[in-house]
Amino acid sequence: MKAAAKSRTPLTVFDQLESEVRSYCRHFPVVFTKASGHTLWDRQGKAYLDFFAGAGALNYGHNPPGIKEKLIEYLRQDGITHSLDMATDAKETLLTRFRDVILAPRGLDYKVMFPGPTGTNAVESALKLARKVTGRTSVWSFTNGFHGMTIGSLSVTGNRRKRNGAGMPLSHAVSMPYDGYMGPDTDTARYLERLLEDEGSGVSLPAAMILETVQGEGGLHAASESWLRRIEALCRTHNILLIVDDVQAGCGRTGPFFSFETAGIRPDIVCLSKSIGGYGLPLALTLFKPELDIWGPGEHNGTFRGNNLGFVAAAEALRYWEDDGLRRVVEAKAAAVRAFLEHLVGAYPFLQGEVRGKGLMQGIAVKADGLAERICSRAFARGLIMETSGPDSEVVKVMPPLTIGEKELEQGLSILEESVKDCR
C-alpha cells in the first residue's frame, strides 16, 4: 500500500523540499538506489543501462570493485579523510602515481594543484593563474564552451541561459568562434589572428585562451587537430597561455588520457575533474607548466581540496592507464558508435541528423525542436539513460562508461534506435 503510494509519487520529498533548480530528476523521475558498472537500479528494482556516465564522471562505471575495496579499506583503517592541503599518505600516492603513469610517459612536466574538488574550481584557478602570470585581465573563450557555474568559469561559458543566471554582466572574457562556427569555408583561427594583429580590433591581448577539444555540454562540436595546432601557435606567437579544459573530454573519454594528445599540442594549463576521481568522488586537478607556478602559499584555497577518499580512488583508477589497453578499447568502441550513428542518420532522414563528437562522447544533432529530448525520454522509458547536449538540447548524446561491455553497448544502441523510431 505504502509502496504503491510511493510508486505513484516517487519524488514527493524532492518536490517539497528541494529547490526548483533540480534538473536531471525531472528527466529520470525515479529514485535510484544502487548502481554497478553500466547499470543503475531504482527503488522498484528496475534496472537501467547507463549511456550517461555521470555526465562524464564515471568513465570506469559505477562503483568499480577494485576501487571500492580500496575505499572501504581506507575507511576501516581510519585513514585521514579531510586534510585541506596538509600532506597525507593518500595524496602522496596519488601524486607519485600521476607522475609515473600519466605525466612521465607522455613527456609532460606539469605541477599539480588541488584547487578544490570540482571542475569549476580547476577552471577558476586556471584563469586566476593565467591572469596573474601575464598581468592581463581578459580571457578568450569559445562559442558553446562550458566551463562551470561559478562567476569566473561562467564568464567563459557560452550558454546564454546559464550566463543569465549570474544576474549581472559577466566581464573580462571575450567569446570567439570555435572551429567550424562560421561554416566549413571560414577559418576561425584566421579571424583570431587578425584580431590579435590589428591594433584597431577593439580586443585586448588576452591572458589566455580556454577551450575544450570536444564540447561536451555545448553540442559535441569537436575541434580539428589542425585547428588546435593553429590556436596553440597563435598563443605562442602572442605569449598567450593556452588552457585546455579536459574536465569532460579527458581521462580517456576520447581515447587517450588527455584529449589533446592526438593533436600534439602542449597546453600551458590543463583542468581535470569528473573521472579523475575514479569513483564519482569530488576531485579536481589543475596542471601547469612549472614556470607558471608563481602562486603564493594559500593564495587560492578551499576547504575540500584535501578529499582523501578522492585521492585513494583516483590513485587506484590510474591503474587503468598503466598500459594503452583502455585507450585501444575506447577507440574501437568509438568507431562502432560512429558507424551506428551514421547508420541512424542515414536510415531516419526525419532526424535531419548530423553525427558529432569523438571517442565515447558522440551523438546526433537533430533539427526539430524538442526531438532530441523526446528521443531521450523514450530511451529512458525503455531502460536507457541518455541526456542531450547543446544550447537547444538538440543533440542526443551517447556517453557510456568506457568500460561498458560490447554487448551492452550494442544493446544500448539498439534501444536508441527503437527510441528514434518511436519519435517518427
Place this chain on the structure above:
Amino acid sequence: MKAAAKSRTPLTVFDQLESEVRSYCRHFPVVFTKASGHTLWDRQGKAYLDFFAGAGALNYGHNPPGIKEKLIEYLRQDGITHSLDMATDAKETLLTRFRDVILAPRGLDYKVMFPGPTGTNAVESALKLARKVTGRTSVWSFTNGFHGMTIGSLSVTGNRRKRNGAGMPLSHAVSMPYDGYMGPDTDTARYLERLLEDEGSGVSLPAAMILETVQGEGGLHAASESWLRRIEALCRTHNILLIVDDVQAGCGRTGPFFSFETAGIRPDIVCLSKSIGGYGLPLALTLFKPELDIWGPGEHNGTFRGNNLGFVAAAEALRYWEDDGLRRVVEAKAAAVRAFLEHLVGAYPFLQGEVRGKGLMQGIAVKADGLAERICSRAFARGLIMETSGPDSEVVKVMPPLTIGEKELEQGLSILEESVKDCR
C-alpha cells in the same frame, strides 16, 4: 635507512610535484596517515591533538565511528555514489532528516539547494539567486568577511592578498564596515542606513548583504546580536536580501545549529558547508525562503552536486541534533575556553592580547608581527595543531572538534599556554 631518509625529507614528493600554492603542509610539515576523534597521527606514528578541526569541517571529529559504519555499509551495498541531481535514496533521507531535525523544530521553512559540494558553490549560488530575484547587481559584503575563492565569492571576500589573486578587478560588490570596525563608539549599521537613504551616496541599492556572524578567517570578529538585528531590519526596510554564510560558524560551532539563532533573525538565504558533510566529505547546501525559489531547472549546476557519500554521512551526522545535548556541551566548553583565554591575556601582557570569537571558535588577537604564527608553530612542535586567523595572521585560533573530551580540551589549552610561554 629508507625510513630515515623519509624522516629527513618527508615532503619531497609534495615539494617536487605539488604547486607552490600548498599552504598548511608548510606549517605542519609531516605526512599524516590516520585520524580519529580529536587525534591525528603522522607517518612516524606521532600523535597530534586537533584544535583545528579541518578549518571547521570536522565538528564531530575525525572519522566518527557511527558515520563510518554507515559509509562502509553504503559502499558495500553499491549504493549509488554519484548522481548529479537525480533522486536517490540517500538524498531523500538527508532531505527528510534535515527538515525533521533542523528546519521544522526551529520553525524555519527553507527550500534546499545542492549547489555543488563546496562552500564557495553555496555562496556563488546564493549571490546568483539574490541578484536574479531582485534584478540588482551589487552585493554588500563586510570588512574581513571570507566567502570563498571563486570569482563571485572572492568579490565579497575582504582579504586583499586573496583578492589580488584574482588577477583582475572584482566588481559588483561593495565592502561595508562590520560591527565594531570603526571602534566601539561608531554604529556601523547607522552608516549603512545613511548610505541607503541618501540619494547621493554613490552606492546603489544592493541585491543582498552577505555576512558571517563570526568571521572565521577574518580575525574572529563576532557581530553583536543587536547589530545583526539592525542589519536584518535594514534589509527588510529596503527589500534587500540577507545572506548568512554559516559555512564555518554553522553546524553548532557557536552552540546552536545555526549561528544566527540566538540573534533571533531569519536570513533569506543561508549557506552551509564544511561540517554539514559530517565526516569531512565535500558537501554544501544553500537554503532559501520558498518564495525566492525562482530558479529554472539546471540554471545552476555542477558535476558533484550529488555526492551520495556526503549525503549518507550528513544524514547520520544530523543525529547529533536530535536533542539540544551538543549545543549545551558546546556552550559549556566555550565558556571554559573563554575563561582560559582571558586568563592568558591577563597573565601574559607581552601578548597585548584581545580575546575574540564565540562558541568553539575563539582566539586571541596579539599585537606583535608574526607572534601568533610563532605560537602556533610552537604548539605544533608540542603536538597541538592550531592555525591563525586574520588578515595579518594575528589571531591564535582555538577550534577543536565540538566532541572533544574535556580532558583533551584542557590538555590542549595547557599546551597553548606553554607555547605562549615559549614565545616570551
Place this chain on the structure above:
Amino acid sequence: MKAAAKSRTPLTVFDQLESEVRSYCRHFPVVFTKASGHTLWDRQGKAYLDFFAGAGALNYGHNPPGIKEKLIEYLRQDGITHSLDMATDAKETLLTRFRDVILAPRGLDYKVMFPGPTGTNAVESALKLARKVTGRTSVWSFTNGFHGMTIGSLSVTGNRRKRNGAGMPLSHAVSMPYDGYMGPDTDTARYLERLLEDEGSGVSLPAAMILETVQGEGGLHAASESWLRRIEALCRTHNILLIVDDVQAGCGRTGPFFSFETAGIRPDIVCLSKSIGGYGLPLALTLFKPELDIWGPGEHNGTFRGNNLGFVAAAEALRYWEDDGLRRVVEAKAAAVRAFLEHLVGAYPFLQGEVRGKGLMQGIAVKADGLAERICSRAFARGLIMETSGPDSEVVKVMPPLTIGEKELEQGLSILEESVKDCR
C-alpha cells in the same frame, strides 16, 4: 496676437523638438534673449537678477565687455577658431598668462592639458592619467560628489538618479564618506585610513581619490581644511594621487583662485572648467605635476580641445587675477551672504534650515520635501534666478556672479527673503 500666443506658450518649439532630458527650461519657463553682467532678459523684455551664474560658469557675469571686445576682434581678424591641439597664438597667450598669473605666484608647477572643452573631459583625463601612472584601477570618490555625466566621471559621482542613467553597473570606483558624513563625532578620514591599513578591508589600494572642496551639486557640503590635509596626508602615505575637481569651486568661487589654497594642500591633479572659459565658452584644463606627465602623444584627444575663442576669453579673464582684489571682494561678499543666510535660518524656523557652503557658493538646506524648489520657483516669479542643490534638491543655492554689485547682491537676498516668506 502672435506675440500673445507666444507669451502663452513660449516653449512650444522646445516641447516639440527637444528631448525630455531638458531641465532648467522647466524651472525658468521663458525664452532668454540677452544677458549682461548679473542680468538676463527674456523675450518679453523682463529682466532677471542672476543668482545662478551659469551653474558656476559665469563667475565674471554675462558677457563682460572687456572679453567681448577681444572676442569680436579675434573673429574680425580671422584668428584661427578650431585648432585641435595644433599650436596657436591664442593658446600660447593663454598658457603663458596662466603660468604667470596663476601658477608661478602660487609656487605651483603644473603641466597643462587641454582634455576637451568640458568639465567631464577634465575629470575623465584625470582619472585615466591617475590609473595609468599608478597601474591601479580603482578610484575613491566621495558621497555626494559630482564630477560629470560620461561613464568615467559618472562612476565617481554620487547621485543615484544620475548613476542609474548609465543603464549599466558603474565600476572601478568606491564611494567614501565625505567630511561630516557620519555626523560631527565621526572622523571619516580615520575610516579611510583604517580601510587602507587593514589587509582585510575588501577595498583595494586606489589609484586616486577625487574630491571637491565644496560640493556644488551635492548639497554644498564644504570640507574642513583639516580634513583636506588629513586626506592629502593619507594619499601621500599610501602613494595615492589626490585629484581636486575645482570645476565649480575653483576660479575664485570660494575666494582664492583655487578653492584648496586656504587648506595649504597641493593636489597631484586639478580639474578646471566652467569659469576658466571666462565668458561661458566651453573650455577645460587638466593640471598635473610634471612627473605625472607620462601621456603619449594623442593618447587622449578630442575634436574641440582647441576652442580658440575659449582661449582668447580665458586669457583675458585671467586679468581678474593679476592682483588679489577679486579674492578680497569675494570674501567680503561671502561674509555678507553668510550673515544673511544665518539670519534667514533664525528668522524663519519653519525652514528647519542649515547654512552650508563657502565663498559665493552658499545656501540653506531645508527640511520639508520640495520646499527649496518652491522657494526658488517663487524667487523666479519675483525676477531672481536661483537653483537648488543636493540629492533631494533640498538646498536653496546662492551663487551670483563674483562681480555682482553690492546693491544687487542685497536686492537678490531681499527677494530670497520674500520668496521664503511666500512659502510659509
Place this chain on the structure above:
Amino acid sequence: MKAAAKSRTPLTVFDQLESEVRSYCRHFPVVFTKASGHTLWDRQGKAYLDFFAGAGALNYGHNPPGIKEKLIEYLRQDGITHSLDMATDAKETLLTRFRDVILAPRGLDYKVMFPGPTGTNAVESALKLARKVTGRTSVWSFTNGFHGMTIGSLSVTGNRRKRNGAGMPLSHAVSMPYDGYMGPDTDTARYLERLLEDEGSGVSLPAAMILETVQGEGGLHAASESWLRRIEALCRTHNILLIVDDVQAGCGRTGPFFSFETAGIRPDIVCLSKSIGGYGLPLALTLFKPELDIWGPGEHNGTFRGNNLGFVAAAEALRYWEDDGLRRVVEAKAAAVRAFLEHLVGAYPFLQGEVRGKGLMQGIAVKADGLAERICSRAFARGLIMETSGPDSEVVKVMPPLTIGEKELEQGLSILEESVKDCR
C-alpha cells in the same frame, strides 16, 4: 632678433607648459595665427592649404564670412552666451531650422538632445539611452570604430593604444568584425546573425550596435550599403537599437547630409558633432526616434550644453542644406579625388596602395611602416596639411573643406603627388 629666436624654436611655450599628450603640433610644428576658407597661416605668414578640415569639424572651411557676421552681431547685441538647457532665442532658431531644413525634407522624425558640446558627449548619451530603453548593458561596436575618449565612448572604440589609455578594463561592449574585416568572401553580418541566434554563443543580446558608415579615424573603411541594410535588419529582428555615429561622416562629408541616407536605413539614434557647429565651435546633437525619449529631466546634463555661439553658427550653417547644391558639389569632387587616388596607386606601385573611403573622406592605405606619415610630413613641408588615419597610421587621408575650390583641390592633389614622389 627676438623674432628670429621665435622662428628657431616656435613651440617653446608649448614644450614647457603643455602636457606631452599634445599631438598635432608635433606634426605641424608651427604656430598658427589665422585661417580663412581652405587656408591657414602661421606666425611667419606662411600659408597652408587645408586637406584636414579640423578633423572634419570644418566642412564649410575656416571662418566662413556669413557665419562670422552672425557671430559678431550676436556678441555685439549681448545675446545670451551660456544657457545650459534654458530656452534661448538662438536655440529655438537652430531647432526650428534643423527640423525644417534637415529632418522634415528627409521624412525623419527625431527628437533633438543637446548632450554637451563634443562628439563623445553625443556618443555617451546615445549609449546611456540605448541601455536605459532596452534594459540591457552590452553594446556591440565594430573593429576600428572610433567614438571618443571618455570611458563610455572609449569602450566602443577599437584602437588598442587609446583603449590602453583608460588604465582599466573596458566593459559592457563587444567588438564585432566590420564589413570586409575577414576578407571579401566572409559575410560578417552573417557572423553577427549566428551569434545572435545561437543560444550558446557566449554573447548577450546587446542594447545597441554602434557604427560609422565610413571609419574616419580607423582607416577609412567604408561599409557597403547592403551590409548597412543587413545590420539594420538584424537590429530590427532582435530589437536592438542601431546607433549611427555620424560625427565625422555626417554633415555632408560623404555627400548627403547624413552619411547613411544613400543606404536607405533609419538609425534609431544618430550622433552629430564636428561640423554641425558650422564654424568649428563646440556643439553636438543626439537625435533619436520620439518613442525612445524616455529621459527624465536632467538625467544627463553638462555645463556647456547651451553654447549659444554654437547654436548661432550651426543655424546659419544649415543654409548650405536648403537645396542639394552642396551635396552635388561634394559628389563631383569626391569622384575627382577617387580618380586621382586611383591614378596615384597605379602610378606609384611602391605604395602598394589601396584607395579607401567615400565622399570627401578618402585616402590611400599604404603598406610600408611609417610611409603614410612620411608622405604627410613631406606634404606639410610643401604647404599642405594632411593627416593619416588607421591603427598603424597607414592611410594618407584627403579631407578638405567641402567648400574648397576646384583649383585648390587640384593643387592640393598635385602637392600630394609630389609628396609621394619624395618618398620613393
